[in-house]
Amino acid sequence: MVTGKKECPKCHGEGRVKEKNGTIHICFDCLQDGSMDQHDKKIKDASEFGIRL
Numbered sequence: 001m002v003t004g005k006k007e008c009p010k011c012h013g014e015g016r017v018k019e020k021n022g023t024i025h026i027c028f029d030c031l032q033d034g035s036m037d038q039h040d041k042k043i044k045d046a047s048e049f050g051i052r053l
C-alpha cells in the first residue's frame with residue numbers, strides 16, 4: 001500500500017530491512033524519511049526490531 005509516497009526500495013514499505021545474513025533491522029531510509037508509522041516512533045530499543053525470527 002502506498003499513500004502518496006513511492007515504495008521504499010529497501011524495505012518495500014515494510015519498514016524493516018532484511019540483510020543477507022538474516023539480520024532484520026529498521027529501515028533507516030524510512031526512519032529518516034519519517035514515513036514509518038508514527039506509532040512506531042516510540043520504539044525505545046532498536047533491539048525490539050532486532051527481531052525474533
Ligand SMILES: [Zn+2]
Nearest residue numbers: 008011027030
Ligand atoms: Zn524503507
